[in-house]
Amino acid sequence: MELGFIGLGTMGAPMVLNLLKAGHQVRVWNRSKAPLDELARAGAQPVDSPIQAAEAEVLISMLGDDAAIRSVFIDAKALDGLAAGSVHVNMSTVSVALAKELAALHAERAVAYVSAPVLGRVDVAAAGNLNILASGPADALIRVQSLFEVLGRKTWHFGEGAELACVAKLSANLMIAAAIEATAEASILAGGYGISRGTFIDMITSTLFAVPVYQGYGKLMVDKQFEPAGFKLSLGLKDIRLALEAGEAAQVPLPFASVLKDNLLDGMAHGQGDQDWASLSEVSARRAGSK
Known part of the structure; x- marks a missing residue:
């Protein structure tokens, strides 16, 4: 599967490595350049902007907080890189208000928005043993389940509302x-x-x-x-x-x-x-x- 991944911090980088090991093509972008070289050596494709990372069948984001999400997806216009029919899986922990806002912004673009924050620290992410808490449109959850099986040991479903997970x-x-x-x-x-x-x-x-x-x-x-x-x-x-x-x-x-x-x-x-x-x-x- 052709993937994009935004946010290569302590959790994001090992998650990308696991996706690469599973045979996926992954475009990666991060605000700081340091993690990009290591992931490029592992087979990831660094890109110059979050818009380019978003140009994929499924985009995964793992950013620190609401401000970082807004900066990347609204201010830097990563939303504009998402094609109709694609899926954005946001694995960041964000506010209820932002989850609802993002779901609406994605719906305007005919893009499925899935909330999927995780339970587990860095070593758990590296081992692919995260517990993934997911909510969003049922068909989108089915499409990305194979990715969740690479990243985690179990997916917990909480319904369709973006805020529920x-x-x-x-x-x-x-x-x-x-x-x-x-x-x-x-x-x-x-x-x-x-x-x-x-x-x-x-x-x-x-x-x-x-x-x-x-x-x-x-x-x-x-x-x-x-x-x-x-x-x-x-x-x-x-x-x-x-x-x-x-x-x-x-x-x-x-x-x-x-x-x-x-x-x-x-x-x-x-x-x-x-x-x-x-x-x-x-x-x-x-x-x-x-x-």
Whole structure:
């Protein structure tokens, strides 16, 4: 299949490599040039503009936030490169409002728009084991399912509304942030009484909370392994803000999300924006005077 791919960051680049290994032709574009050479050596075709990348049967985008999507698709006019009958699969996590707006803009051009944000960090993307949360027109989802099978181990369908997969992803990230915060606070409480935080986290993640999100982030907290980031704290703040916006639009109170937003802002104020969002634990540690 002839593909275009826009956004070659820590998640996008390994996804392109997997598509190339599966035998697809992939045009690639990125705002910075650094990832293009490596992907070109692997068989990708770098292009000079997002419009050129969009000139494909299926375009996939993996950009950081709403502003980046607007910059590429509206300001740089990547939308104009999409031909009638093509499909745009947006694997970025964006706001409910932008998902609806993009779906309408694509419909005007007779282009199918699919929302497909993912669950999984960089190593999971490289292994092709992402969980893909998808929503959009049923026929378009069928057309791109073979691509999802290359990129992920399972596709979860949430309906036809472009915003539905986005809400599912924001809800999931709200739960991850809550797990990080709960693990941090509980382990620091234990530490306040002289219990080793590492021992406590090892115990709790081997018993009551023996699940990947607690185990993985718990280990990062104990080891203070916040760089390189698998998912930046600044992106976590972005997603919690989007969750709060989605909650307000649907009249769903999210009081704990407000606490998480303020704690993430605390991390940003202390220069942690580029660290893994497991470093949210450092906010609780500072407040408790703990190292």
